Amino acid sequence: MTARNREDHRNHSRAVFPGSFDPITNGHLDIIGRGLSVFDQVTIAILVNPEKHPLFTVEERVAIIRETFRGEDRVEVDTFSGLLVDYAERVGASVIVRGLRAISDFEYEFQMALMNRRLNPRIETVFMMPAESYSYLSSRLVKEVFQLGGKVRGLVPPVVERRLRERYGSTPPSSPPPRRRARGRRT
Numbered sequence: 001m002t003a004r005n006r007e008d009h010r011n012h013s014r015a016v017f018p019g020s021f022d023p024i025t026n027g028h029l030d031i032i033g034r035g036l037s038v039f040d041q042v043t044i045a046i047l048v049n050p051e052k053h054p055l056f057t058v059e060e061r062v063a064i065i066r067e068t069f070r071g072e073d074r075v076e077v078d079t080f081s082g083l084l085v086d087y088a089e090r091v092g093a094s095v096i097v098r099g100l101r102a103i104s105d106f107e108y109e110f111q112m113a114l115m116n117r118r119l120n121p122r123i124e125t126v127f128m129m130p131a132e133s134y135s136y137l138s139s140r141l142v143k144e145v146f147q148l149g150g151k152v153r154g155l156v157p158p159v160v161e162r163r164l165r166e167r168y169g170s171t172p173p174s175s176p177p178p179r180r181r182a183r184g185r186r187t
C-alpha cells in the first residue's frame with residue numbers, strides 16, 4: 001500500500017445502516033441520502049433473523065435494495081447475523097446510522113446505542129431525522145395499508161410497489177395481516 005493509498009483508506013468513511021427493511025421505504029431512502037451527505041460509503045445491512053417471519057425473504061430484500069440503488073456505487077447491500085458492532089468492525093465501519101422518526105423511537109434506540117457502545121466503544125451511533133413527511137412511515141404500515149387495498153405510491157420505491165403487487169396480486173386479500181406486537185420499535 002502506498003502512502004497515498006494509506007491516506008485515502010484512512011479518510012474513507014463508511015457507515016452501516018442496519019435494519020430489517022421488510023420492505024425498504026422512502027423513509028429509509030431519505031436517511032440513506034442524508035448518510036451519503038456525511039459519509040463516503042453507506043452499507044445497508046439486513047439482519048438475518050430466523051425468529052422473524054418477514055414478508056420478503058432476505059434474498060428478495062437484497063434484490064429489491066440492489067435494484068433501488070442501481071448505479072449508486074457509494075451504497076452497498078449486505079446481510080449480517082450476530083452482533084451488529086462485530087459486523088460493523090468486520091466491514092471497516094466506525095459508524096452506525098439509525099433514523100429517528102419520533103420520540104417513540106427514542107427509548108429503544110437509546111438503549112441499543114448505549115449497549116452497542118458498551119460492546120464496542122470504537123463504533124459510534126449517529127441518529128438522523130427523516131423529512132417530516134416520512135415521520136409516520138414504517139415498513140409495517142406500508143404492508144398493512146397495501147394489504148387492505150390502500151395506496152402506497154410515494155411511500156416506497158417503485159420496485160417495492162411492484163413486488164407487493166406480485167406478492168398479493170392487484171386485488172388485496174380480504175383479511176388484514178395479523179397484528180404482531182413487535183418487541184423493538186415499529187419498523
Ligand code: PNS
Binds near residue numbers: 047084
Ligand atoms: O429495522 P429494525 O428491526 O429496527 O433493526 C433492528 C436492528 C437490526 C438494528 C437490531 O435488531 C440489531 O442490531 N440486531 C443485531 C443484534 C445485536 O447486535 N444486538 C445487540 C444490540 S443492542
